Amino acid sequence: MDRSARLLNKALADSGITPGKAVTWREMDALKQALRKPNPVKATEAVTRVRIRRTFYHEAAHWVHREGPKWYQELIRAHFEARTQGEAVVHLAPYGPGTRGKKDRWYEIYAGRTYDWERSRPDGVELPSRYFELLSLPSPDLAHTWNDPDVRETLLIVLRILF
Amino acid sequence: MLTTVHTLTFPDGESVQARASFESPQDRVPVSWSGSVERVPTTSRLASADVGLLRVVLKRLGLTLGAEWNEVSEGSFDFWAE
Known part of the structure; x- marks a missing residue:
């Protein structure tokens, strides 16, 4: 960790x-x-303080995802499946060799991480965490990321837990 | 340490490079710009960014400016290595 x-x-x-x-x-x-x-x-x-703030958002999103309603977990799983359909699980360089997942077009490759214990149906565990992190960014940076259609698609799904 | 270089190549052959080095994917680090930087709007010429933000902005710039976007990375996130 x-x-x-x-x-x-x-x-x-x-x-x-x-x-x-x-x-x-x-x-x-x-x-x-x-x-x-x-x-x-x-x-x-x-x-850095920036990293700690991002980590807070990241870990809090894990908690929300894990403890949240079933419909939310299914929503995340379905989005992960739809976006990564047909993709193989590969090493997610530049992370360590134990970090594997599906690359897709995530804004940051770690969002596609899968875990051994998920067997054949990945939960998309790192989607809520990686995308909630974006809310910790200064407004101009968040605007830049929001303007990317790929980012916006996933972020809107991740934020469904709030609305 | 991961060093990443994004290159935008315009149809007329001119290009712009944005280079940054990251210890972790969550670090915000200075971005150095080179080449025909005047072709990139100042609002998009980030002074600093994290690895994800830099990729999103450069990819988007490639689309809006009609330039070919290419990313080359070297190294790894030692901080997160397992």
Whole structure:
């Protein structure tokens, strides 16, 4: 797992936030405080605030996808299947050799990642995470990505959980 | 470290390159532009970008400017290596 994701998980644990439970403002304040703490990872791995914010969106989207309604999981799976129909699972360079999936035209190749435990029907696990991340971008960057029809198609589907 | 070079080649043979190096797919890094940069609208000439944003913008520029888009990458995301 990404080191910044581990850092975020620790911050979540320190704040008392529990998946599946409503979050209080006190817990959100505690989370913000935890994210402000200096940490050794930051010094050695150049983990930036931008990366932590993106990781927060990424991991939060995983939680929403995993704990969300069945219709949402099916929607994501169907979109992944439709976009990658007939594609083979391959190594997703430039990631490590263990990262495999379907390339398609995702704005970033990791969105097409598949996992061994999914067998023959990939869930599209990295679609909500990778596309929710875009909401953490500054507005001009988000506008650039929104103007791409391929990005917009998937982003609108991923955001269906909110509307 | 992943270094990626995007090239837009116009029908008249002129070209523009955008180059950037990333430690992770979530990093925002400076983008260096070279070649006939004046042919790219200033609003699209990103000073910095992440790897996905840079690809989206260059691909889109290729379509809107009628230029051929090509991407060449070298290296890997060491930070995310497994």
